[in-house]
Amino acid sequence: MRIAVVAPARSIRPESAARGAAFAALEFPEAELAFDPQCFAEAGHFAGPDALRAETFLRYANDPAYDAIWFARGGYGSNRILAEVMPKLTDAARAKTYMGFSDMGFLLGALYARRIGRPCHGPMSTEATARNRGGPAWRALAWLTGKDRRALEPGLDGRPAAAFNLAIITAMLGTPWVPDLTDHVLLLEEVGESYYRIDRMMFQLANAPQLRGLAGIRLGSVTDVPEGDGPEAFGETIEAMMTRWCREMRVPYLGRAKIGHDAENTVVPFGIA
Amino acid sequence: MRIAVVAPARSIRPESAARGAAFAALEFPEAELAFDPQCFAEAGHFAGPDALRAETFLRYANDPAYDAIWFARGGYGSNRILAEVMPKLTDAARAKTYMGFSDMGFLLGALYARRIGRPCHGPMSTEATARNRGGPAWRALAWLTGKDRRALEPGLDGRPAAAFNLAIITAMLGTPWVPDLTDHVLLLEEVGESYYRIDRMMFQLANAPQLRGLAGIRLGSVTDVPEGDGPEAFGETIEAMMTRWCREMRVPYLGRAKIGHDAENTVVPFGIA
Numbered sequence: 001m002r003i004a005v006v007a008p009a010r011s012i013r014p015e016s017a018a019r020g021a022a023f024a025a026l027e028f029p030e031a032e033l034a035f036d037p038q039c040f041a042e043a044g045h046f047a048g049p050d051a052l053r054a055e056t057f058l059r060y061a062n063d064p065a066y067d068a069i070w071f072a073r074g075g076y077g078s079n080r081i082l083a084e085v086m087p088k089l090t091d092a093a094r095a096k097t098y099m100g101f102s103d104m105g106f107l108l109g110a111l112y113a114r115r116i117g118r119p120c121h122g123p124m125s126t127e128a129t130a131r132n133r134g135g136p137a138w139r140a141l142a143w144l145t146g147k148d149r150r151a152l153e154p155g156l157d158g159r160p161a162a163a164f165n166l167a168i169i170t171a172m173l174g175t176p177w178v179p180d181l182t183d184h185v186l187l188l189e190e191v192g193e194s195y196y197r198i199d200r201m202m203f204q205l206a207n208a209p210q211l212r213g214l215a216g217i218r219l220g221s222v223t224d225v226p227e228g229d230g231p232e233a234f235g236e237t238i239e240a241m242m243t244r245w246c247r248e249m250r251v252p253y254l255g256r257a258k259i260g261h262d263a264e265n266t267v268v269p270f271g272i273a
Numbered sequence: 274m275r276i277a278v279v280a281p282a283r284s285i286r287p288e289s290a291a292r293g294a295a296f297a298a299l300e301f302p303e304a305e306l307a308f309d310p311q312c313f314a315e316a317g318h319f320a321g322p323d324a325l326r327a328e329t330f331l332r333y334a335n336d337p338a339y340d341a342i343w344f345a346r347g348g349y350g351s352n353r354i355l356a357e358v359m360p361k362l363t364d365a366a367r368a369k370t371y372m373g374f375s376d377m378g379f380l381l382g383a384l385y386a387r388r389i390g391r392p393c394h395g396p397m398s399t400e401a402t403a404r405n406r407g408g409p410a411w412r413a414l415a416w417l418t419g420k421d422r423r424a425l426e427p428g429l430d431g432r433p434a435a436a437f438n439l440a441i442i443t444a445m446l447g448t449p450w451v452p453d454l455t456d457h458v459l460l461l462e463e464v465g466e467s468y469y470r471i472d473r474m475m476f477q478l479a480n481a482p483q484l485r486g487l488a489g490i491r492l493g494s495v496t497d498v499p500e501g502d503g504p505e506a507f508g509e510t511i512e513a514m515m516t517r518w519c520r521e522m523r524v525p526y527l528g529r530a531k532i533g534h535d536a537e538n539t540v541v542p543f544g545i546a
Binding site: 075176 | 348353445449468470473474483508
């Protein structure tokens, strides 16, 4: 089982890669992790220039010697390589699993839109911070190496699902990169956003014909809300907000989900798990 | 000349209305300003519940006794009344001018999409903070009362134009509220956003078929960028970023514009001025 680790958005430090490799060696000795040096590259905000990030992703995606791509970290930037990489993916890319979340939703969404490989929302390599069987990095590798169902979001119910950071899926709306999520349960999570911004994103999602036909919406964690811009200032709890928008969309609100920018984050394979 | 002042997003204080009224009385005695009490209502984040804000906007928009609607303030919330108000606008609404910016871009854009009235990007009533002939409030009222061309954005060149806050126009993408801006020069401004978020918004704008066919893009002010998230961290100046995205869109970048969240903000009538 060979897993390539690349960073299509922001960089990681070599120590983080070393921790990830050590974690995998201890917990999943059958997995062979390859951290590409691109993970450590720096160009302004990004883990190297767009061309390097695109070339690195393509090189592993199209290499039949690798079974999966595990994204190192989110941040911002994977959207900037979509136009370059998506048309160049080959059959080897179709046979792979792709795991990550947050900004990686751009890539996972674009892959799923073309039904290329098996995109999975899930923890990333930087989350291997200590030996914690059952923790985020364990879940990611348990799914990648053995489809261990203990890694899955516990509410998945046999219907197709997809999971996104709300800011990422709304930043795809109106573009050709959005996957068709008809009859899917959509799991959403958010980090670092004011309630009024979350409401604005839900407005966009609710008004977008591209997302008609959802089977339901579930809400993951909403963390690091800026001080003073939460439920009190907004005048509504996050659950009331979601229930209201789901009613407006005529889509069932199906309650909470264990995804998000926290230690509870689980694996959500796009489609049927 | 009768001008109604309403607040479809956040509220203003009575003192702010008093200053606006005094400013208008001194500088534009021919204008009769009516601040509706809805401007002072409070409901969580908003200037009263959605229903009140919608009803108030509709009441003045459909009243032939008023020549214009001057928005009191932005913030967040005008998007939440679109579905209620847009189908109910009558011929009286078509004969009016609408002036505001920032969050009001949702209403201006939706009005322009249906070619209802004359939507204008421009300063709002809260900007009448002192007697400053030539200042923001002066420009708004000089255009509303007498089509004084000294109020206009100085680079308007006879081609159709439209002006938006970048976060607002991107929050409309993928929804039916976006106006057709084919052959328009699009003026963009931003406030309080990190460079990586501005880049993400430009990605969405550049990838949106709804905005194909622009005649050019001009950049207004970009103010209140969060500390540490500006050009140094991002690795690119704002003008380099805009030039790059315009190149990607194959749309001419036409340089800077005098719009934005500052005292230089000018009037941009949607369409041809």
